[in-house]
Amino acid sequence: MFDQTSNWMEQESYPDYDTTSTERRRRRSTNTRRRHDNGTNNSYGDTVFKDLNGRITAFRYNEHGTVYSFEYDREGQVNSINRSDGWVWRRVETSAFRGWVVRNYWESWKVDSDDCGNVEIDDAGVRATGANADLMGLPERV
Numbered sequence: 001m002f003d004q005t006s007n008w009m010e011q012e013s014y015p016d017y018d019t020t021s022t023e024r025r026r027r028r029s030t031n032t033r034r035r036h037d038n039g040t041n042n043s044y045g046d047t048v049f050k051d052l053n054g055r056i057t058a059f060r061y062n063e064h065g066t067v068y069s070f071e072y073d074r075e076g077q078v079n080s081i082n083r084s085d086g087w088v089w090r091r092v093e094t095s096a097f098r099g100w101v102v103r104n105y106w107e108s109w110k111v112d113s114d115d116c117g118n119v120e121i122d123d124a125g126v127r128a129t130g131a132n133a134d135l136m137g138l139p140e141r142v
Contacts, residue, residue, distance in 0.1 A: 042123045044141075056121050061139060068126055078119050081126065081138075089136065091119075102137055111135045 038050045045062035055076075058069045071080035081089035088103045092110075099113040117130025119138075128136045 044124070046125065048123050056123075059121070059126060061125065064139065070121055070126075078121060081119075087137070089119075089138075100136060104137075109135075 038052075039047050040050075042048055047060040047062075048056055049058035049060075051057050055072065056070060058067055060067045067084040069082045069084075070078055071082075073079045077091075079091040086105050090101045090103075092099060092101055097110060097112075100111045100116055100119070102109055102111060111132075113130075115130050115132035116128040116136050117133060119126065119128050119136070125141060126138055127133065127140065128138055134140070
């Protein structure tokens with residue numbers, strides 16, 4: 001058994017390969033639409049990914065190269081933003097605090113909802129609308 005040569009990577013070594021559950025899973029996952037399948041470019045050259053409902057699920061800035069992915073609550077409001085280089089934004093609504101918690105590799109801070117305003121996502125990018133929106137650390141178009 002151990003002295004027989006076998007290349008486990010070839011289908012001849014495992015004749016039932018096509019009927020394994022792994023192969024069925026691979027076929028099923030490649031045939032179904034994923035939530036980031038619908039990528040388009042905007043006028044800035046950024047890539048905007050939308051789900052089947054037309055809601056933006058990810059955004060890749062052309063000049064940064066980082067990808068922002070978004071999660072929404074039941075009402076359609078953004079409640080989570082994840083950036084591919086490790087930054088995380090989470091919306092928090094408790095009796096003690098209403099706003100966003102921002103984390104990167106070195107620190108974390110809170111931004112009150114009065115300071116950041118609304119967080120909006122459209123084909124031009126992600127931005128906060130408040131008077132002190134720069135506290136959020138989101139990218140800004142000039």
